[in-house]
Amino acid sequence: MAKKQVRGSAYYEERLKREFPAIYSDFKAGKYRTVTEASVAAGIKQKRTRLHELKNAWTKADGVERRAFLDWLIAEGALTRRATPTKRVHSGPTLASSDRYLTASAIKRINEIMAKRHLKMGDVMSEMGFLKLNASLGMALQRNTQLQPDLLAKLEKWLVANSSA
Numbered sequence: 001m002a003k004k005q006v007r008g009s010a011y012y013e014e015r016l017k018r019e020f021p022a023i024y025s026d027f028k029a030g031k032y033r034t035v036t037e038a039s040v041a042a043g044i045k046q047k048r049t050r051l052h053e054l055k056n057a058w059t060k061a062d063g064v065e066r067r068a069f070l071d072w073l074i075a076e077g078a079l080t081r082r083a084t085p086t087k088r089v090h091s092g093p094t095l096a097s098s099d100r101y102l103t104a105s106a107i108k109r110i111n112e113i114m115a116k117r118h119l120k121m122g123d124v125m126s127e128m129g130f131l132k133l134n135a136s137l138g139m140a141l142q143r144n145t146q147l148q149p150d151l152l153a154k155l156e157k158w159l160v161a162n163s164s165a
Contacts, residue, residue, distance in 0.1 A: 009035040016042060063101065063144035095156050100146040106159075107141055113165045128154040 012035045016024040020042040023032075032038035039045040058066065073079040095106045102110075114124060121141075122132030130136075130151070137155070139145040147155070 012039045012044060015044060063146065096147065096152055100152060101144060102140050102147065109159065110141065113162045116165050128158050
């Protein structure tokens, strides 16, 4: 994968100097306080809105923070509480909600099996056919993040295989 190009203030200042000399001279004269402000005036960059900031914060938040934020929105009346998902991902005991978050009973059962068999998270992932360093299940257990459908399917099979543990 290609390395992401750095677009810091030096990049934008050089671009202003090259493509927009009038705005660059205004920037140097103090008409614009920052390179970003001058870049927005030149049309190189868009002004970041609060919506941009909210979206950025949402993508960086973990599952617990996202749920806390949604609870806050509900308390503020900005959202209505939707029914708790009861759809099962697969047959048998409910492993995850329809939005692919592990249920409390599934988390408890996984931790019980791991403790009883003295397994580490990497061992569980390896038994399911994933790389030991794959942190998906660990993140779901510790930070309540969503799981991919393929991992949920293999996790269900793993739980069935370890039902006697």
